[in-house]
Amino acid sequence: MSEEQVVRNCAPTLAGLKTGSLFACPYENREDLLGFLRSLNRRLGKKGVRAVPLRIRQDRALIYIYRPARLEEDLSRASCEALLREFGYDCRGGGRCLTKLARRLKQQEDFPHEIGLFLSYPPEDVKGFLEHRPCKCVGCWKVYENEEAAKKTFARYKACTRVYCRQLASGIDIERLTVAG
Numbered sequence: 001m002s003e004e005q006v007v008r009n010c011a012p013t014l015a016g017l018k019t020g021s022l023f024a025c026p027y028e029n030r031e032d033l034l035g036f037l038r039s040l041n042r043r044l045g046k047k048g049v050r051a052v053p054l055r056i057r058q059d060r061a062l063i064y065i066y067r068p069a070r071l072e073e074d075l076s077r078a079s080c081e082a083l084l085r086e087f088g089y090d091c092r093g094g095g096r097c098l099t100k101l102a103r104r105l106k107q108q109e110d111f112p113h114e115i116g117l118f119l120s121y122p123p124e125d126v127k128g129f130l131e132h133r134p135c136k137c138v139g140c141w142k143v144y145e146n147e148e149a150a151k152k153t154f155a156r157y158k159a160c161t162r163v164y165c166r167q168l169a170s171g172i173d174i175e176r177l178t179v180a181g
Contacts (some may be wrong), residue, residue, distance in 0.1 A: 001025050001027060001032075001036045001063070003168065003173070003174045004030065004168060005023070005025060005039065006051075006063075006065060006159065006174060007174060007177065009021055009023035009063040009065075009163050010023070011051070011160045011161040011163075011164035011165070011177075012156070012157045012160050012161065013065050013066065013067065014044075014049065014065070014164065014174070014177055014178045014179065015164065015177075015178075015179050016045075016067070016162060016179040016181045017160055018119070018122065018157070019067055019068070019070040019071050019074050019117050019119070019120045019157060020064055020066030020067065020070075020116070021065050021110065022054070022062065022063070022064050022065075022115070022118075022119060022121065023062075024060055024061070024062055025060065025061050025062075025063050025064055026059055026060050027059065027060070027061055028059070031135055031139075033053070033056075034053070034178075037051045037053065037063070043174070043175050044174070044178050045174070047066050047179065047180045048068070048069055048180060048181050049065065049066070049067055049104050050065070050066055050067075051063060051064070051065045051123075052064050052098070052102075052109075052149065054098075054101065054105050056104065057105055057165035064098075064118070066098075066118070067181065068094060068095070069095075069181075070181075071094040071098070072093065072094040072161075073117040074094075074117065074120065075091065075097050075117065076091070077123070078129075079124070079140065080096055080117050080123050083114055083117060083126060083127060083130075084097060084114060084117065087104075087112065087114050088100070091113075092157045097118075098118070099175065101114075101115065101118060107157075113126070113129060113130050114126060114130075114131070116141055119141075120129065120181055122145060122146065122150075123144055124144060124146075125141060125144045125145055125150070127140065128142075129142055130140070130143025130146065130155045135150065137150065139151065139153075139154035140154050140157060141154070164170050164177055
């Protein structure tokens, strides 16, 4: 795992544009992977960003980079809580919800449908996906409601990722790229 992988997959989260990002990462040595994540947490924790492995398999890990304070905020919205309760979540805190999500990821092959709530997807789009409604467009997620707002968000995320990758390549480290918040 490298800083380049983190920036390429998580720039909008590092920039404070979204709550969390998720990506699959191949690895050879579990201890090296966990050591990298511990180091990343020491460096980015002071900026309000955490990195956790949600699922570790034989040679691949599913890494979640997120802003705990924002996650707490997002998941405490009534629309999010209602969806999470349908899947048996204890909504008394983002940490509890994240633990439940990790458990669900370990128990099943597919992604739990509610995972979008942990990635700043609008609750109405998560609900639309769950209800198998026809989507209006597809970008970072399937959009069921506010297509124009989603397209603007997708463009912001893409531009952010392009700028952050360029900045990292020019020598600016991940700590400087990460916005405090």
